[in-house]
Amino acid sequence: LRRGATSRLRKIVNKTHGADLSILFRSLPLPDQRLLFDMIDDVEQKGILFSELDEDLFIELIDGMDPDAVVGILEAMPNDDVADLLNQLPEETASSLLERMKKEGSDEVEDLMRFDKDTAGGIMNTDFIALNQEITAKEAIEQIQKEFADVEMPFYLYAVDEYGNLVGVCSLRQLVVVKPYTPLKAFMTTEVLSVQTHMDQEEVAKLVARYDILAVPVVDDSNRLVGIVTVDDVIDIFREEATEDILKMAGVGEEFVETKSIFKSTRIRLPWLFASCLGGIFAFYVIGHFEDSLSRITYLAAFIPVIMGMGGNIGTQSSTIVVRGLATGRLHIRDIWSVVGKELAIGFILGMVYGLLIGSVAQLQYSTLMLALAVCLAVVCSMSVAALVGSCVPMLLARLNIDPAVATGPFVTTSIDIISVYFYFSIATGFLGI
Amino acid sequence: LRRGATSRLRKIVNKTHGADLSILFRSLPLPDQRLLFDMIDDVEQKGILFSELDEDLFIELIDGMDPDAVVGILEAMPNDDVADLLNQLPEETASSLLERMKKEGSDEVEDLMRFDKDTAGGIMNTDFIALNQEITAKEAIEQIQKEFADVEMPFYLYAVDEYGNLVGVCSLRQLVVVKPYTPLKAFMTTEVLSVQTHMDQEEVAKLVARYDILAVPVVDDSNRLVGIVTVDDVIDIFREEATEDILKMAGVGEEFVETKSIFKSTRIRLPWLFASCLGGIFAFYVIGHFEDSLSRITYLAAFIPVIMGMGGNIGTQSSTIVVRGLATGRLHIRDIWSVVGKELAIGFILGMVYGLLIGSVAQLQYSTLMLALAVCLAVVCSMSVAALVGSCVPMLLARLNIDPAVATGPFVTTSIDIISVYFYFSIATGFLGI
Structure with a gap:
């Protein structure tokens, strides 16, 4: 794109669909973007490109362009796309562009801009x-x-x-x-x-x-x-x-891959991790509560990761199934008992399987039957409770009209962590008489 | 639906769109489904209902219906939907239905059934x-x-x-x-x-x-x-x-909410949890390796959950961002270094924030500066490494042409668990000189 061969390039550009050009655009520096943009002859292709570009790119691109040229392109675009674009611009720029547009078109666009962008009014097209x-x-x-x-x-x-x-x-x-x-x-x-x-x-x-x-x-x-x-x-x-x-499920609310700024990404993730951090500190006090048992049998600590991990994973599985089911409409809030019952059964069965497996490892390593039994039982409890919590919480949130996708995030995982650790130490303390 | 009032019901049913009836259908027992189905007059509505029903329901419903009636409905449906339906039936039933269909239609359906159902040939419609x-x-x-x-x-x-x-x-x-x-x-x-x-x-x-x-x-x-x-x-x-x-991200590969059988759901989740179980057992040996340190300072164990949890959560965030970016085409494999670099920076910053916070809690509780420093550093390391692993692994899988959605599952979480625990104990042992 540097120099020369412009006339051949111009031909290629004009044979390429606006949607494809937008991909190329993203990987070019601004001056090259301008050059390329000027090469497009068809005003409709320019419009398609406008719609496809990310907010930041679009603002950079039109900054410094002749306002009349911009208006010419906007007028060739569907009204709903124009309204979306103008909504992204600073208010002043948007209204100065609107003033330059033909009366009829600008009225329609202004009407569209009044609607909340996530509603039928915000996404509708007035060309019908x-x-x-x-x-x-x-x-x-x-x-x-x-x-x-x-x-x-x-x-x-x-x-x-x-x-x-x-x-x-x-x-x-x-x-x-x-x-x-x-x-x-x-x-x-x-x-x-x-x-x-x-x-x-x-x-x-x-x-x-x-x-x-x-x-x-x-x-x-x-x-x-x-x-x-x-x-x-x-x-x-x-x-x-x-x-x-x-x-949302992963606790990165409104972050997207396009979010370029590290600071912005950090700020979005910070509160989500805070929930997990509080939970972790809570778990720390739970374990502190059992410090006596721990000091007598230190290797109890070695089973913490596996018990927490198994509970966390099955909890995520259950809540994901439920959240996605609710989102696609395959699952209704009224099915709550059958779904939760099913998840509990699955959690129990898988808990038995892995409880026996992990218990056997404990037995092999330490040859203490009561420890092995305690580990086994802790896994069964942790996995059953995790499946129960993982399926119940999104259902309850949905009933309270809160978006259930939030539930699979750190909240569910963290509460499962705390419950698992508590069960484990309670059972172990009881079984081993410490 | 029990008895009487059938003529009024019939009117309502025939005014309802097939897509809506299918939702009602799912919540009815089989005999009522049959009654309701017979009430539909329009053969095209019956066809829409056929397409909307889940596999199991459809097989149950047509079992026992007059084959000619079924064929009549199939002939009113688009060919691609017929092919999809017949592909779900046992081979014998499908071919006997095909034989009864009009020559022209059945040839087209047979052609469609030859294509892999996830390709353009498998989803295309021959009515053009x-x-x-x-x-x-x-x-x-x-x-x-x-x-x-x-x-x-x-x-x-x-x-x-x-x-x-x-x-x-x-x-x-x-x-x-x-x-x-x-x-x-x-x-x-x-x-x-x-x-x-x-x-x-x-x-x-x-x-x-x-x-x-x-x-x-x-x-x-x-x-x-x-x-x-x-x-x-x-x-x-x-x-x-x-x-x-x-x-897939949650490690429930092909399970859907509709999967009614507990046995089937259990079988699908079992192998995914096995990865997590193996990882947990590995972590157990890692901790076992540090048993000496643990027996000297038992409360080291109390920080295991919070360190594992913070690492696990930020790892999930990073890998989700990357996986979704790859799936929507917003992210390309060639961007690997900029993405991984950004995630690492975010992991480090958030690690510092939460490291200081959790370290302060440790200091308050045990008043041992070296312990607090060790906990703080462990959180920083764990979160940085987690962000690194979480963003690298899906990128590498994508480059190897393996579906990156698999990576956010138990595999990434588990490896992060092990790494976190190892870092924590190594650092603590070094700092506290035990």
């Missing part, structure tokens, strides 16, 4: 086709060719009444198949699934996925059609939500 | 619209109305040459807009993104998501158009893959 239910199929086709030529993907044609209220839906294909003078309302489907502007984006995504539809219309409080959420946005929502859940 | 590139827009519309009236969703119209090779694509909308006697090849887009039958489904899904398209054509080795993968399947793939990754 709404036709009056009274017009005929022929008129509809003419109108689509004239007025709606710029609609990105004409998934469905929505029929509205005189007040703009959603009353029906039909497909482009139906228009072509029926007799030209049939009015829309004669053949449209009147049972239309729609969502309200304030519905959570995850709910919207689940609806679209459940009914295998390409788009869902969004209506305001008075049933007026205001936008559509399309299937390509739904895909993004699912990927985003899955990532969020996974990161 | 392929038009000869030589015909005109008017002829194309006529052909769509006559021959392709049963195509589920006419996303794109594919243009093929005389050998059935994919040569172009256009939209239903373009057909309506151009002059009626223009031949397809004059206005179709000739740059078509297509995938080969053996491409992995995750790759296919990523392509569809990246280019925001509704369907991607699938071609065989000789570029002959054989099917399409539609966006609704892509959504399912992403959800499925996210769930798989999450469960």
